[in-house]
Each structure stands twice: as structure tokens, then as C-alpha cells.
Amino acid sequence: MSHAPDHPAHLAHHYETPRQQFEAGKLGMWLFLVTEVLLFGGLFCWYAVYRANQPEVFLAGHRYLDKSLGGLNTIVLIVSSVTMALAVRAAQLGNRRALLGFLAATFLFACCFLGVKYVEYSHKIRDGLLPGRHFQPAAEKTGAGRVPVAPADAPPDAPPAPAPADPAPAGAPAPPPGAADAPRLVPSAAGPEGLAPPPTREVAAEAGRKSVHLFFGIYFVMTGLHGLHVIAGMIVIAWLFFRARRGAFSPSYWLPVDLGGLYWHLVDVIWIFLFPLLYLIH
Amino acid sequence: MENHAAAEPHVHVVPLRLLLGVGALLIVLTGVTVGVTYVDLGRLNVVVALAIAVVKATFVALYFMHLRWDRPLNAVVFLTALGCVVLFVLLAILDTGQYHTDRIPDHAPAVHR
Structure with a gap:
């Protein structure tokens, strides 16, 4: 059990060599990232099924989100990934000051991300844009057009509106160019009295607005779980910072910085997919 | 050593x-x-x-x-998980495409083509 003369302090006693410890640590981290990928994979599957079933709900829902705030957060996370990669590089080179600086920068960018998220969430909570039965858009309270559509005349609990008298006249003219970003809708079912009319773009848009609470269920679960991962990553970065300040890392031992970095980059990768899927629906 | x-x-x-x-x-x-x-x-x-x-x-x-x-092993591990997620999502979408439930009253289902 006695340490060999060249058995450094950072080498756990159950490893033969630093290299073995390094590679075991890396593989272990990648296996953990696999479980994260599968966790979010289930949520992406949920998203895919709902969106395939009700594209109009997602089209209606994304209009409530602020593309510029989402884009800003994407850039903040990418920059934080760069600073994290630079932190790993500084640790490899044994530059402790740069390591501390880049870890602090990564932490601050993570704070920025959560700050923007706070602004977004508080707008949604104030506007009643919450999942399920908590969805109570209060357009009249929001003023200044925070809510881009005005669902005040159709509260979510109201009975379905009667079918329009003339939903889809045969040989209807092409829809106006203004509705170009509505989903392309085709008839696909025969009713008892022949082919049921396909919903017009207006009918589909109205149906999407009525069910938009489904979108917010997905939005809050996916971005919320991602936000929890950001917080977990910040805890890891803070821990790395304090260890680095005590001088725990050196050019021959920087594995924890590398593993924390891997986790942080995965959080970035997940947001890279969430951003277009939630904010940029066409 | x-x-x-x-x-x-x-x-x-x-x-x-x-x-x-x-x-x-x-x-x-x-x-x-x-x-x-x-x-x-x-x-x-x-x-x-x-x-x-x-x-x-x-x-x-x-x-x-x-x-x-x-080491390539780490990439293999990661890609295996990603492949599983892709399969999972694609099979679910394939299945969803088989059911066109009537979601908008009095209208044919809104199928995204």
C-alpha cells in the first residue's frame, strides 16, 4: 500500500498510473454524459411527437417567445464554452492565473444566461403563459402588446367555438401571402358525409392558440431541466475555482477541470438544439 | 512503471x-x-x-x-447514445404519422406535410 516514489499525491491509490486514472475518469464522464443525452432524448421525443401531431400549436406558441433573448442566450452559452475550453487549456499549461480568470468568466457567463432566463420566465409568469390548467393569458393586464396574439376573447376553458359557417369553400382561392408562415395543411380524413374540410390557415391558427398551453408545458420542462443543468454546472465550476485557487491543479494533473468542461459543453450542446426547436419555428 | x-x-x-x-x-x-x-x-x-x-x-x-x-472509445460511447436517441425519435415520429386524430372540431386533421 505504500506509495511508490513516483506515485504522485493526485493519483488515487487504486490506479497504477496517472494515465490509467486519466482515461478511466474520461470514460466515466462520457458514460455520465450518455445518461444525460438519453434523459434529454426522452424529452426531445416528447417534443417530436407533439409537434408532428399539432404543428399549429408550436407555430402559435413560439410567437410568445423572444427570438432576440433566445439568440442572446445562445451566444452567451457559446462564449462560456469558449472560456471553459480556454480554462482547460490554461490548466494544461499550468497557468494558474489564466485558469482562475477563465473559470470566473465562465461562471459569470452562466450567471448572464440565468439572468436572461429570469427575465423570460418572469414575463411568462406575469402574462399567465404557464403550462396546462395554469395557462391564463391576461392580455388586458400586459398592456403594450407583450402578448402578440389577443386570446382574451377565447379563454382556454371556454367551450370550443362553433364551426365557422363557411370553413372551406370548395375551390377556395389561394391563401393571402400574409399567411405564408402558417403550417401547410392538407386534408387527410374522410368524414361520414364525405371528405371533412381541411382547416383553413385561420382555423388552424385559432386552434393552435387555443391549445398553446401544450407548448408551454414542453417549453418549461425542457428549458427548466436545462436551467437546472446550468446551475449544476455553475456549482462544479465554483468548486473547480476554489480548488484551483488552492493550487490543486498542475500540468500533470488537470483531469477535474477537463471533466467539468465536458459537462459544461454538453449543457451548451443541449441548448444548441433547444434554441431552434423552441424559438425558431417556421 | x-x-x-x-x-x-x-x-x-x-x-x-x-x-x-x-x-x-x-x-x-x-x-x-x-x-x-x-x-x-x-x-x-x-x-x-x-x-x-x-x-x-x-x-x-x-x-x-x-x-x-x-481515445476513439469515448466517441464510440457518445455516438452510440446519440444513435439510440435518433432511433427513438424517428420511430416515434413514424408511429405518430400513422394516426391522424381529429383535433380541430369539424375539420380534417391538420397534417403537416
Whole structure:
């Protein structure tokens, strides 16, 4: 059990060599990232099924989100990934000051991300844009057009509106160019009295607005779980910072910085997919 | 432990310019994915958005996460998980395509083509 003369302090006693410890640590981290990928994979599957079933709900829902705030957060996370990669590089080179600086920068960018998220969430909570039965858009309270559509005349609990008298006249003219970003809708079912009319773009848009609470269920679960991962990553970065300040890392031992970095980059990768899927629906 | 070189972990320091270049590319691609939203490509819009996201994620994995220089086993482990997720989502969408439930009263289902 006695340490060999060249058995450094950072080498756990159950490893033969630093290299073995390094590679075991890396593989272990990648296996953990696999479980994260599968966790979010289930949520992406949920998203895919709902969106395939009700594209109009997602089209209606994304209009409530602020593309510029989402884009800003994407850039903040990418920059934080760069600073994290630079932190790993500084640790490899044994530059402790740069390591501390880049870890602090990564932490601050993570704070920025959560700050923007706070602004977004508080707008949604104030506007009643919450999942399920908590969805109570209060357009009249929001003023200044925070809510881009005005669902005040159709509260979510109201009975379905009667079918329009003339939903889809045969040989209807092409829809106006203004509705170009509505989903392309085709008839696909025969009713008892022949082919049921396909919903017009207006009918589909109205149906999407009525069910938009489904979108917010997905939005809050996916971005919320991602936000929890950001917080977990910040805890890891803070821990790395304090260890680095005590001088725990050196050019021959920087594995924890590398593993924390891997986790942080995965959080970035997940947001890279969430951003277009939630904010940029066409 | 006689072979000291083999005992030390393999260290690859990523060049500074490469890291900054990848970061800049990721920000440019973010701009592209926002811009392409304003172009009507029909059902291809979501495909393009996902393709750009895959390219961005690949760059993050290869350069920020060191997969390009890592032991191949780590990449194999990661890609296996990603493959499982892709299969999972694709099979679920295939199945969903078989059911066109009537969701808008008095209208045929709104099928996204």
C-alpha cells in the first residue's frame, strides 16, 4: 500500500498510473454524459411527437417567445464554452492565473444566461403563459402588446367555438401571402358525409392558440431541466475555482477541470438544439 | 512503471486560435440559423435548423470536448447514445404519422406535410 516514489499525491491509490486514472475518469464522464443525452432524448421525443401531431400549436406558441433573448442566450452559452475550453487549456499549461480568470468568466457567463432566463420566465409568469390548467393569458393586464396574439376573447376553458359557417369553400382561392408562415395543411380524413374540410390557415391558427398551453408545458420542462443543468454546472465550476485557487491543479494533473468542461459543453450542446426547436419555428 | 512515457496521460493542448476560431464559427452559425427562419423553405425549415444544430454540436464535441484527439472509445460511447436517441425519435415520429386524430372540431386533421 505504500506509495511508490513516483506515485504522485493526485493519483488515487487504486490506479497504477496517472494515465490509467486519466482515461478511466474520461470514460466515466462520457458514460455520465450518455445518461444525460438519453434523459434529454426522452424529452426531445416528447417534443417530436407533439409537434408532428399539432404543428399549429408550436407555430402559435413560439410567437410568445423572444427570438432576440433566445439568440442572446445562445451566444452567451457559446462564449462560456469558449472560456471553459480556454480554462482547460490554461490548466494544461499550468497557468494558474489564466485558469482562475477563465473559470470566473465562465461562471459569470452562466450567471448572464440565468439572468436572461429570469427575465423570460418572469414575463411568462406575469402574462399567465404557464403550462396546462395554469395557462391564463391576461392580455388586458400586459398592456403594450407583450402578448402578440389577443386570446382574451377565447379563454382556454371556454367551450370550443362553433364551426365557422363557411370553413372551406370548395375551390377556395389561394391563401393571402400574409399567411405564408402558417403550417401547410392538407386534408387527410374522410368524414361520414364525405371528405371533412381541411382547416383553413385561420382555423388552424385559432386552434393552435387555443391549445398553446401544450407548448408551454414542453417549453418549461425542457428549458427548466436545462436551467437546472446550468446551475449544476455553475456549482462544479465554483468548486473547480476554489480548488484551483488552492493550487490543486498542475500540468500533470488537470483531469477535474477537463471533466467539468465536458459537462459544461454538453449543457451548451443541449441548448444548441433547444434554441431552434423552441424559438425558431417556421 | 518502467515505461514512464506510457504512464503519463496523453496531453493535447488545443491551439488558442483553433478554439477562438471554432467559437466564432459557432456564433456565425447561430446567426445563420436565426436568419434562415425568415426564408420559407416549407417543411425543410425544421430540417435546415436541425442540420445547422448538428454541425454546431459536432464542432463543440470535436474541438471543445476534445473528441478529435481523444481515445476513439469515448466517441464510440457518445455516438452510440446519440444513435439510440435518433432511433427513438424517428420511430416515434413514424408511429405518430400513422394516426391522424381529429383535433380541430369539424375539420380534417391538420397534417403537416
